Amino acid sequence: MSRKIDTSAQFIEFYVKKGHYLVELSENHFKNKEYKKCLELLSQAHGMFEKGGAKDEAEKVKSKFEEIKMKFFKNTNNQ
DSSP, rough: OOOOOOHHHHHHHHHHHHHHHHHHHHHHHHHOOOOOHHHHHHHHHHHHHHHHOOHHHHHHHHHOEEEEEEEHHTTOOOO
């Protein structure tokens, strides 16, 4: 019989690290005025933080996402 190894802690750590990486990457796109790509990356980061159980980080990313969306894409819903 094979013994199972609990890798859940490693996955949680991976999700949080991946979330931080995506946030950094989104900041780079924001500086280059690539707002759509920035929002895509923030959305992915939010999902990673949710999977990793980092609720505070997920909320920060969500508010940042909403702020950028409102500032740069506020007129797209009215068309």
